[in-house]
Amino acid sequence: xxxxERGNETAVTQFIFLGFGNIPQLQILLFxxxxxxxxxxxIGNILIVVLVVTDQQLHTPMYFFLGNLSFLETGxxxxxxxxxxxxxxxxxxxxxxxGCIAQFYFASFFAATExxxxxxxxxxxxxxxxxxxxxxxxxxxxxxxxxxVGSWISGCLAIIIIxxxxxxxxxxxxxxxxxxxxxxxxxINLSCSDTYLMEFVITILVILFTLPPFTITxxxxxxxxxxxxxxxxxxxxxxxxxxxxxxxxMVTIFYGTLMMVYLLPKTNTLRDLNKVFSIFYTILTPMAxxxxxxxxxxxxxxxxxxxxxxxxxxxxxxx
Numbered sequence: 556x557x558x559x560e561r562g563n564e565t566a567v568t569q570f571i572f573l574g575f576g577n578i579p580q581l582q583i584l585l586f587x588x589x590x591x592x593x594x595x596x597x598i599g600n601i602l603i604v605v606l607v608v609t610d611q612q613l614h615t616p617m618y619f620f621l622g623n624l625s626f627l628e629t630g631x632x633x634x635x636x637x638x639x640x641x642x643x644x645x646x647x648x649x650x651x652x653x654g655c656i657a658q659f660y661f662a663s664f665f666a667a668t669e670x671x672x673x674x675x676x677x678x679x680x681x682x683x684x685x686x687x688x689x690x691x692x693x694x695x696x697x698x699x700x701x702x703x704v705g706s707w708i709s710g711c712l713a714i715i716i717i718x719x720x721x722x723x724x725x726x727x728x729x730x731x732x733x734x735x736x737x738x739x740x741x742x743i744n745l746s747c748s749d750t751y752l753m754e755f756v757i758t759i760l761v762i763l764f765t766l767p768p769f770t771i772t773x774x775x776x777x778x779x780x781x782x783x784x785x786x787x788x789x790x791x792x793x794x795x796x797x798x799x800x801x802x803x804x805m806v807t808i809f810y811g812t813l814m815m816v817y818l819l820p821k822t823n824t825l826r827d828l829n830k831v832f833s834i835f836y837t838i839l840t841p842m843a844x845x846x847x848x849x850x851x852x853x854x855x856x857x858x859x860x861x862x863x864x865x866x867x868x869x870x871x872x873x874x
Contacts (some may be wrong), residue, residue: 567652567724570649570651570652570726570737571730571731573648573731574642574643574735575830576674577645585643586644589636589643592636596845598848600626600628603625604626606855607619607621609862610862615714617680618854618855620672620676620679620702620812623848624672624848625844625849627665627668627672628669628841631665632842635736635837636838642735659718659739660714661739662736663714663718664714667709667764668711669809670710670768670769671709673766673809674769675703677779678775678817679694680775680776680802681776681778685778685779709765713760713764716760717756717760718750721753725747726745726746734829735833739817740817742817765814769810773807776802776803776806783796783799809836810837813836815828
């Protein structure tokens with residue numbers, strides 16, 4: 556039963572994802588599409604983590620942060636996509652209230668952590684390109700882990716506060732969530748409690764945890780591009796500019812869609828587009844990041860070739 560009696564109210568114990576149920580004729584096609592995205596995302600990100608851990612050439616600050624990002628993306632994608640795939644395949648779109656809050660916590664934790672990791676990565680590239688003489692002094696073996704751990708802790712602390720407040724909410728019905736995963740606005744809209752404090756806290760935390768790292772990230776890439784434009788070599792300038800611009804594009808898509816969902820007014824038009832915006836920052840950027848940040852890199856390609864050759868060598872060894 557989705558509901559149980561509590562006094563004169565009906566307490567909701569399950570939510571129902573509406574997701575993409577309004578287009579039943581595309582359920583199988585959407586399932587295959589999201590399944591392909593999930594497989595590509597997991598393979599790409601796990602591959603980067605394995606290469607960064609096993610290849611000595613990739614034991615540098617830049618690849619250390621890329622490994623952290625790829626590890627994060629595997630968790631981020633696994634928080635939302637398996638549930639969506641199960642919903643599309645079985646037609647069962649229910650989730651318990653506590654399961655929904657748990658999904659919200661992990662999805663939001665990974666999103667908040669990614670904001671800070673992207674800022675750290677952009678700062679790392681800023682030092683390497685704009686302040687090369689100071690790079691080794693700043694990005695040492697002690698400071699890099701501190702930056703990574705700080706990013707993970709910051710994401711955790713922000714979402715713990717919101718999750719604690721969310722656990723105090725009561726849900727009396729309706730229980731239909733017009734989304735494909737448990738997003739804070741959707742959960743709040745279904746609550747019959749006073750949510751003013753929670754909405755205020757969420758707004759403040761979203762501003763604190765997205766605008767500063769976004770400013771650092773964009774500012775770093777602007778400085779990088781300005782420095783790159785002064786490079787006398789046309790080939791070197793074009794190659795570096797191409798890499799930085801693709802990084803900046805992915806950052807803009809991630810932050811832009813995230814801010815549209817959480818900071819813009821909740822008009823009917825934008826509410827209908829929330830699912831589309833959410834697909835970008837929860838599904839598409841985790842799939843694209845390994846290719847944009849890592850697999851186009853020559854050192855990563857070389858490490859991948861070495862791993863493939865080593866695996867092929869083991870396969871040729873007779874029993």
